Amino acid sequence: MKKAIFVTLLMAGLGFGTFAQDAKPAHRERPPHEKRADRRGARFTAEERAEVYAKRMQKNLNLTDEQYKKVLAINLEQAKKQEELRAAHKAEMKATREKMKANHEDLSKKYExxxxxxxxxxxxxxxxxxxxxxxxxxKERRGRR
Known part of the structure; x- marks a missing residue:
């Protein structure tokens, strides 16, 4: 009798413990400046990225207006540098792709x-x-992301 009561209480405790845990964290609502519903898949401009990051820093670090302006300028400079680096990398990749294509055509001629x-x-x-x-x-790997 004691064992049956003990087992029943143990099972009830485990069951209640399982329901007490939240399986998914609550969805965080994005602030208006972070929403991009009208720009699906589009990238932020350098100015938008700098502003978003500066506003986030202002909120999290309690920046003064003067600090915010300085941080915004720093972020804008950084965002523009990143854009330049991305553009240079893209051009480099295009040149490499062209070299590989020419190499492949040369290989095909040799095989022929x-x-x-x-x-x-x-x-x-x-x-x-x-x-x-x-x-x-x-395609399969993209579907798993």
Whole structure:
């Protein structure tokens, strides 16, 4: 009898403990300056990023108006530097992509000089198959994010 009561109380305690835990944290509502519903997928401009970060710092650090203006100027300078770095990186990537494309075309010409038409056809089919598999893999990985 004592064991039955003990087991019942133990199970009830575990059950109540499970329900007491919140499975998901409450959704944090974004302040109006952080909302971007009308710009889905668009990036903030340098000025917008600087302002958002400065306002967040003002709120969290209780900045004076003078401090806010100085922090805003610093953030704007930093945001513009980041944009320049992104643009340089993008140009560098484009140049690298062009070099790789030229290298691939050169490789294809070398293969064409060695392989007979039947082998070349099979080789190109295998390349297409691998390309398709890689694209599907990328789509699959994007779906998991």
């Amino acid at each position: 000089s060695v392989l007979n038409p039947e082998q070349l056809k099979k080789f190109k089919e295998e390349q297409e198959k691998r390309k398709t598999e890689m694209q599907e893999g990328r």
